Amino acid sequence: MSQQDPKLTAAEKAKLTVLVGRMCKRGLAGDHVDQSDLERRVDQILDGARERDEKNAK
Numbered sequence: 088m089s090q091q092d093p094k095l096t097a098a099e100k101a102k103l104t105v106l107v108g109r110m111c112k113r114g115l116a117g118d119h120v121d122q123s124d125l126e127r128r129v130d131q132i133l134d135g136a137r138e139r140d141e142k143n144a145k
Contacts, residue, residue, distance in 0.1 A: 093136035102132055 095103070106125050113120045 093133065093140045095136050099132050099136055103129060106132075 106129050110125050113122050
């Protein structure tokens, strides 16, 4: 796996699925809808998974 593609746990996959679904729903509302809060949460989950992968690799 590369640095950008961390291995995700089942809980992380579920959280990301919910967030992406919410982002799609907001996307249907139009381009003017702010999604930065959801994008930030997705980034936090992925960053946590990357840190865990780095820690486990040592």
